[in-house]
Amino acid sequence: MKTFLDIKQPPYEDSRAVIIPFGYEKTVSYLKGTSRGPGAIMEASSQLELYDIQTDSEPHLMGIHTLSETEIEGLSPEKAQDFIYDAVQKTLNDGKLPVLLGGEHSISAGSVRACKEKFPDLTVLQIDAHADLRDSYEGSKYSHACAMSRIAESAPYVGVGIRSVGTEELDAFKKKRTAGEIITVDDFRRLNNFKSIIDKLTENIYITIDADGYDPSIIPGVGTPEPGGLTYQETDNLLSEVITNRNVVGFDFVELRPITGEVRSEFTAAKIIYKIIARIFRKNN
Numbered sequence: 001m002k003t004f005l006d007i008k009q010p011p012y013e014d015s016r017a018v019i020i021p022f023g024y025e026k027t028v029s030y031l032k033g034t035s036r037g038p039g040a041i042m043e044a045s046s047q048l049e050l051y052d053i054q055t056d057s058e059p060h061l062m063g064i065h066t067l068s069e070t071e072i073e074g075l076s077p078e079k080a081q082d083f084i085y086d087a088v089q090k091t092l093n094d095g096k097l098p099v100l101l102g103g104e105h106s107i108s109a110g111s112v113r114a115c116k117e118k119f120p121d122l123t124v125l126q127i128d129a130h131a132d133l134r135d136s137y138e139g140s141k142y143s144h145a146c147a148m149s150r151i152a153e154s155a156p157y158v159g160v161g162i163r164s165v166g167t168e169e170l171d172a173f174k175k176k177r178t179a180g181e182i183i184t185v186d187d188f189r190r191l192n193n194f195k196s197i198i199d200k201l202t203e204n205i206y207i208t209i210d211a212d213g214y215d216p217s218i219i220p221g222v223g224t225p226e227p228g229g230l231t232y233q234e235t236d237n238l239l240s241e242v243i244t245n246r247n248v249v250g251f252d253f254v255e256l257r258p259i260t261g262e263v264r265s266e267f268t269a270a271k272i273i274y275k276i277i278a279r280i281f282r283k284n285n
C-alpha cells in the first residue's frame with residue numbers, strides 16, 4: 001500500500017496524524033484529473049527529506065499513518081461528504097490530526113462539519129484563487145465552485161489569495177450573505193504582518209488549501225491555473241505565523257491535478273503538507 005513519505009506504516013494507535021486520501025472528482029468544471037491527486041502527492045512525498053530543517057525535527061517519528069484509498073466510483077457528492085465527515089470525526093475522536101488529500105474542493109465541507117462539531121469555536125483559513133461562493137453551479141450545490149458556500153454553513157472563514165471572483169459571488173460577499181471574509185491577493189501583499197488575518201481566526205482552526213491558491217509557476221497542475229498567485233514563501237510565512245498563534249485541528253490540500261511527466265506540482269504539494277505537519281507537531285511538543 002502507498003503511504004505518505006513512503007515510510008513503513010506506523011500503527012494507527014501510535015500515530016499523531018492521519019492522512020486521508022480521497023480523490024473524489026465529480027463536479028470539476030474545466031480540466032479534469034484531480035482524482036489522481038492523492039496518489040501523485042504520495043508518490044512525490046517519497047522524495048522528501050524526512051528531516052525538516054526549518055523546525056529542526058523529524059515529524060515522521062511522531063507517527064503519520066496513511067489510510068488506504070477508498071472505492072469512491074459512483075459515490076454521490078452528498079455521500080462523499082458524509083464519508084469524509086465520518087473519517088475525520090473518527091480521527092478527531094481518536095485524538096489525531098486529520099490531513100485530507102483531494103480530490104475536488106467540495107469534499108472539504110464534510111471535514112469542516114466534523115471539526116466544527118468537535119471544536120464549536122472553529123474558524124476556517126482558506127487558501128484559494130477563487131472565492132468558491134456560488135450557491136450552486138451547473139445545477140449542483142456540491143460543485144467545487146460552491147465549496148466555501150457549503151463550508152460557511154458550518155463555520156466562518158477567512159479566504160486568502162483570492163483573485164478570481166464572479167459577479168454573483170461578489171454580490172453574496174458585499175451583501176454579507178456569507179459568514180466569511182476575503183483577502184484578495186493584492187490586499188494580502190499590502191500587509192506588513194499577518195496580525196489582521198490572525199485576529200479574525202478563533203483559537204481552533206481548520207485550514208483548507210486549494211492548490212490553485214499558489215501561483216501556476218510553482219503548481220501548474222490544477223484545473224484552473226490563475227496567474228498572479230501566492231508564492232511558496234509568502235504562504236509558508238503566513239502558515240508559520242498562523243500555526244504558532246492558533247491551534248490547527250485539521251487541514252486539507254485539494255484540487256491538485258497531476259500533469260504527466262511534470263512532478264513540480266505534486267512535489268511542492270507534498271512539501272507544503274509535510275511542512276504544515278512539522279510546524280503543528282513542533283508547536284504541540
Ligand SMILES: [Mn+2]
Pocket residue numbers: 105128129130132144147210255
Ligand atoms: Mn477552491
